[in-house]
Amino acid sequence: MINSGDTAWVLISSALVMLMTPGLAFFYGGMVRRKNILGVLMQCFIILCVLSIQWVLFGYSLSFHPGTGFWGGFGWFGLNGVGLEPYADYAGTIPHQAFMIFQAMFAIITPALIIGAFAERMKFSAFLLFTILWATFVYDPVCHWVWGMGGWLKILGVLDFAGGLVVHTSAGIAALVTTLVIGRRKNLDSNAPAPHNLPFVVLGTALLWFGWFGFNAGSALAANGLAVNAFVVTNTAAAAAGLTWACIEWMRNGKPTIFGTATGCIAGLATITPASGFVSPLSALVIGILASMVCFIGVGIIKPRLGYDDSLDAFGVHGIGGIVGILMTGLFASKLVNPSGADGLFFGNPSQFLVQLIAVLIIAGYTFVATFAIYKLVDLFIGVRVSEKEELMGLDLTQHRESAYTILE
């Protein structure tokens, strides 16, 4: 039975989540140097184009068709059988296609998150091939395991409300792999790159925060109390994390920065994502504070020590945030918030924490290996990294023959 309120909310949420990918484009685009911003914007927009089509053709079917425990198969190829009546196993009160297009936006933003790891040095052609393969062989199966009917991790009982595993852990681990394999950018030590446009970073953060209401509250798939809970905890965690990051910087470095505050907000949003349908606002406050503390250690202390060049901290913020969020869900989840969820460790159910931990390890392990294989395959056929000269000239000019800024009119 289609409910008009639910349908309206899910459609609006889909549009909100769609806006996150351009938001991410500005978030990342502001962080790179002037010569590379169009490259980043283009990568985000082409993902929007390519994966929208992939999803309609076969991505949705691979992810959500009730196939085996490991993949959905081609039963819904070309959306054959995905109609305007509800599909009750996923959402009983909205048209099946509304659920499909909502999920499409998740499939689009996930590979876009990885861009931050190899920013400023990947060939556009290689990027395209990598993205299509990654979406098909990493995102689609992992999504099926956690959210698809019959998915084996779903049967195991893992809690992932809006994508801590499916989106942030998978993208974060993929970011770690690609940054390790592609190597550091040129001249990092002699001339450390500074973000070329921090206002863009803040604009992107604002769009992401705004879109995240669709991401998390929309994941209730209905205009109900659960959606409201997800909305409230999302906002609370983002706020707590942004404030925490600012305070850490203030104490450690003497001054709080807008760059740090924006980064903290995103860390909080990524971390609350899996928990947003299962925890109370006060738990969200704690989760937000912890999110920034852990991600700050990852970005500010561990990364410089280990020396890998995760250019825009795709792993440090999304990967670490997503993993922390999944584990936090195993601690703070409560049936008082969501009766169809489960209790976490702090509410008397230690086994849930164990399930969350196992799911993280398995998905991180699978993503690590599969991403490595895809990277090597693309490198074999096309070559992933641009030449040294192209890297120095910038991706805008060498990959797209455009430049973002003029000096004189």
Place this chain on the structure above:
Amino acid sequence: MKLIIAIIQSYKLEEVKEELYKQEVNLITVSEVLGHGRQKGVTEIYRGAKETGNLLKKIRLEIAVNENFVEPTIKAIIKGAKTGETGDGKIFVLDLKECIRIRTEERGGMAIG
């Protein structure tokens, strides 16, 4: 004293800086400029693909040096900026009448280094 002005390819700045540091030339001023040379804006900007009719982004370096640093500075700029293709740029060497360090009001060769 001489004032050396060099116009180079933007992407060569890092290499030129490194070469200058090796010669212990540390005081440089850098600006982004537009220009073109003999080929009137037709230049190889990327692997043989020609761009025509436009002023191209270049980097302008200004370096004031004492006489004994003139040749090392020129050599360092050439070493860092030369590709052999059109558009590599130019170096101009000008006589410099005076140099004053504002902080101490020192003048001449003392003030340059």
